[in-house]
Amino acid sequence: MNIEQKLKSAFEQQPTSPAPSTGFQDQVMAKVSAHATAQQSRSSRLLKAYWLVAAILFVAAISQVSWAATFDPTLLWVVGGAAVLTVGPVILLARLAGFSLLDLVWRTIDR
């Protein structure tokens, strides 16, 4: 038996692969939009985590709490300073608008 015949007989009893089903395009579109939503939610979670860390550092920097003393003061002030520059103005504006700090943090996290 030559190689051509061997190959033909090797695959003749094998199952045929499926063709695209009627709902295939809809399934792909559903997965595409689910993927886009998941990506949005991931970046939203990252943003929330950033705001939370920035808020904690800001509070630590301005209130000089005891655990903050375990960090390198330069690092704390650099990161805290960045937090102040970003979160600070937002908090000040929020306070002017009548929100409390805690209220604002929860609103940010729970958005």
Place this chain on the structure above:
Amino acid sequence: MEVTELIGNDAPVETAKTGSGLDDQNLIARILEGSDRHFCLLIERHETHVFQLVSSVLGPDHCSRVEEVCQDAFIKIHRNLARFRGESGFGTWAYRIAYNTALDHLRALARRPKTIPLDQFYDARPSPQAGPAATTAGGDEAARTRRAVDQLPDIYRTLIHLHYWKGLTINEICQVLQSSPGTVKSYLHRARARLQNALSDGENE
């Protein structure tokens, strides 16, 4: 040897315009503007070739996974559409994504421990009516050939599956791989030669 040497190595084969009558570039422009309907048209135009390619990479043992892998491939195509520069034909670019997605799945499957569902295990057992000679002669030879095909490099295995399992002609393979008949014939010849060597080595051992 990489598939990129074979897929789309020549001028892209023209694909039929289905649905809207827009060519691929225009469809992509509409999709990037946010039109889901045009992505459906793009899927419709290319799904047959993507299915052929993906099933040939996965092989007869993983038929049940073809649709899932094709879905993943189209999701990747959608996600990366903005990066498509049009330097090659859309088919060439998309089929490479499909080919690589299928290979990734195949490698992931190879890393998993092999399990056979119980019903398939009982179906695969030789029936008591068939004598030992009947089950060994033809069946063993076919199984040995398929095992040898599985050991071939990815592109040769894919070509063998496209031609001998799925029964595609050389011209149809050219459309799936966006390549020329000469190149496909040459690769197929090399694949058969390698397989012949592998099978004769097995017989001599």
